[in-house]
Amino acid sequence: MEQKQRSFVYIGLVAFLAGIMFMGGCLLVGDLTGQQVPGVQGGNAGAEQIRPGVGSDTIANIVDSAGKAVVKISTVKISRSPDPLYGDPFFRYFFGQQMGPREQKQTGVGSGFIISEDGLVITNEHVISGATEIKVTIGGKEKEYNAKVVGADYDLDLAVIKIEGAQNLPHLKMGDSSKVKVGQWAIAIGNPFGFDHTVTVGVISAKGRPITVENRHYKNLLQTDAAINPGNSGGPLLNLNGEVIGINTAVAKAQGIGFAIPSNTVTGVLDELTNKGKVSHPWLGIQMSDLTEEIAQYFGLQGTDGVVIVGVIPGSPAEAAGLRQQDVVLELDGKKMKNTSQLAEAISNMEIGQKGALLIYRNGRVLNVTFTVGEKPAQLR
Numbered sequence: 001m002e003q004k005q006r007s008f009v010y011i012g013l014v015a016f017l018a019g020i021m022f023m024g025g026c027l028l029v030g031d032l033t034g035q036q037v038p039g040v041q042g043g044n045a046g047a048e049q050i051r052p053g054v055g056s057d058t059i060a061n062i063v064d065s066a067g068k069a070v071v072k073i074s075t076v077k078i079s080r081s082p083d084p085l086y087g088d089p090f091f092r093y094f095f096g097q098q099m100g101p102r103e104q105k106q107t108g109v110g111s112g113f114i115i116s117e118d119g120l121v122i123t124n125e126h127v128i129s130g131a132t133e134i135k136v137t138i139g140g141k142e143k144e145y146n147a148k149v150v151g152a153d154y155d156l157d158l159a160v161i162k163i164e165g166a167q168n169l170p171h172l173k174m175g176d177s178s179k180v181k182v183g184q185w186a187i188a189i190g191n192p193f194g195f196d197h198t199v200t201v202g203v204i205s206a207k208g209r210p211i212t213v214e215n216r217h218y219k220n221l222l223q224t225d226a227a228i229n230p231g232n233s234g235g236p237l238l239n240l241n242g243e244v245i246g247i248n249t250a251v252a253k254a255q256g257i258g259f260a261i262p263s264n265t266v267t268g269v270l271d272e273l274t275n276k277g278k279v280s281h282p283w284l285g286i287q288m289s290d291l292t293e294e295i296a297q298y299f300g301l302q303g304t305d306g307v308v309i310v311g312v313i314p315g316s317p318a319e320a321a322g323l324r325q326q327d328v329v330l331e332l333d334g335k336k337m338k339n340t341s342q343l344a345e346a347i348s349n350m351e352i353g354q355k356g357a358l359l360i361y362r363n364g365r366v367l368n369v370t371f372t373v374g375e376k377p378a379q380l381r
Helices: 002-033 058-069 089-098 263-275 293-299 317-321 340-348
Strands: 070-081 102-114 120-123 133-138 144-153 158-163 185-190 198-213 216-224 236-238 244-251 258-262 286-290 307-312 328-332 355-362 365-372
Touching (some): 058 185, 058 198, 058 236, 158 263, 185 216, 244 263, 258 263, 286 340
Antiparallel strands (some): 070 133, 102 120, 133 144, 144 158, 185 198, 185 236
């Protein structure tokens, strides 16, 4: 009997020690990885995470470091509006040229972030467009600095400005937006409604979103539920490494839906903006529409794959190539063009001066038309 009791005690002791070793091993693994992933299932879960998990101070530390390079941009714009009485000949007779257009001063506020020690700042083009005066307030400083526009592009809604008289400034690192995954954390810093250095946190909700705001057509935007409001425009969207993965740009008329220009869009044109002051855009010079069933029937075409030319801009590469209104573009360089978005994207990916071949349908005939890509005029941007 005593021998059996000793056996049970021995077995229990071995099991207890094995449990301690197992728990110790788990804790050791947790310490080595620097993170704890509660509730994660699957053999590969968490394998790609190479940094500690989000703790209570993780975001605060990122904001403390990155916030110093986020700036507030204040602008003044002078607009001229006609005097409502100036068109009245009675008043012109008595007051003559004393009555005329009135100057109105408009102020605006936006955000930006520093990318170099000597004060280059990235922001949205719509933040500084038409500004006669640009002031920049650097994070943690009360002084306002003058700034000037180095380069801007309407289509991409991007601008680079230069802070005057500032040196050795903190600056942010551009991240690789192609590696961003839906569901990853995102941190927005900016000046919504003029409230300096407001921080909001969310996740990447979607990628590749196209939206249109007034006459500006955005494509391939990041969508986030981090709160973005007027005044956030031009501020950075950061990942958990403190890198810029997007430039906060627009907010939908709904809660939790904001948009940012991917960082790779910025890095792809940064040299042109800083060295040339502009971005060169490939251009064909046509106004176009999707081929609907009704239009296809009118032309006697089968299916709705194709793009209808509804207008040819005078002096454009399209006019030089002999393209006409009501031509239907079927292919570009041997690839079928299903809609206007596909054709516009294909043209934008070509080089200025590059030659291309269109397969078009005109008056019951299929024709080949060659063209040379031009540069989009500044007045059309």
